[in-house]
Amino acid sequence: MPTGQHWYVSVTVARGARPGKRVVLVSGVHGDEMSSVHAVQSVMNQLDPAEMSGTVMAVTDVSRPAIEGMQRRWPNSGRGADLIDMNREWPGNENGVTAPSRHAGLLFNRLLRPNADAAIDFHTGTTGFDVTAFNLASMDVPEVRAMVELYPVGQIFDNHVYPGVLHNAFVDAGIPSFTPEIGAARVLNLEMTSLFVEGTMNVLKHHGILAGPMGRTGKDVGVYIGNSALPIIATQGGLVEHLVKLNDKVEVGQKVAIQRNSFGQVVAEYTSSVAGEVTGQRSDAMSEPGNPLAFILFNNTTPDSRETYPE
Numbered sequence: 001m002p003t004g005q006h007w008y009v010s011v012t013v014a015r016g017a018r019p020g021k022r023v024v025l026v027s028g029v030h031g032d033e034m035s036s037v038h039a040v041q042s043v044m045n046q047l048d049p050a051e052m053s054g055t056v057m058a059v060t061d062v063s064r065p066a067i068e069g070m071q072r073r074w075p076n077s078g079r080g081a082d083l084i085d086m087n088r089e090w091p092g093n094e095n096g097v098t099a100p101s102r103h104a105g106l107l108f109n110r111l112l113r114p115n116a117d118a119a120i121d122f123h124t125g126t127t128g129f130d131v132t133a134f135n136l137a138s139m140d141v142p143e144v145r146a147m148v149e150l151y152p153v154g155q156i157f158d159n160h161v162y163p164g165v166l167h168n169a170f171v172d173a174g175i176p177s178f179t180p181e182i183g184a185a186r187v188l189n190l191e192m193t194s195l196f197v198e199g200t201m202n203v204l205k206h207h208g209i210l211a212g213p214m215g216r217t218g219k220d221v222g223v224y225i226g227n228s229a230l231p232i233i234a235t236q237g238g239l240v241e242h243l244v245k246l247n248d249k250v251e252v253g254q255k256v257a258i259q260r261n262s263f264g265q266v267v268a269e270y271t272s273s274v275a276g277e278v279t280g281q282r283s284d285a286m287s288e289p290g291n292p293l294a295f296i297l298f299n300n301t302t303p304d305s306r307e308t309y310p311e
């Protein structure tokens, strides 16, 4: 930082009485995603090291300066104030040009990667844009698929997404990893969080760290799997009125939102060009052109591995 200081992060370790696999739980890569922090804390609070075979390590506040301000991005000083998305920085570079790259490199090389046989990087939607409960994962990686299927949540977004996200850095290092998404930013959604805690306890049982019967899984909730997320982008400025809700099924051509100008006139109508399920919606009621208003999870016969998504 400009003071010459590094940021500390909060690390909790539950080391089992017997040896075994090591699972790393991460939250706070984005600083406004509080249900992700609570999910990790809730899993850790349920663990009894005396009953465990293996180790679970939690890092709850990866992007410290972003969390201090409960903001998505890491504030740095470029040409004046600047904002860096830490989930585009992984695996980082200890000797990189920028402070966020060095922070990512130090954490990944010295804390996260050396302690992980599997890793889960918890997120939520972003400020102003809510998402439903889903897992973002590369389901063509068998070790990833085996974990993700153990979550009793309604949707899986099966996509490699972009480089630079933390779970892809783990996968590139040979460590199976994925990203749970737990509803809206800035708030605690305890009902939704409990589903991810149940799924993560299943994952710890899957790896033999915990004993006991599995809880509910994706099969029990009829999980919907899509490989693409269609963004519906605002073409006008104005007030947005959604006509569908999160998790609703939509058909090709279905109207999903309208937008009014300052005189109350409808200036835009938005339809889905695909059949799928609503996985995210803008929650800020005002929008300018270019903002995503919704994402529709669907199955694309030729999926684009470089899709945008507010993870």
Ligand SMILES: [Zn+2]
Pocket (backbone or CB within 6 Å): 029, 030, 033, 087, 123, 124, 125, 310, 311
């Ligand atoms: Zn995030």
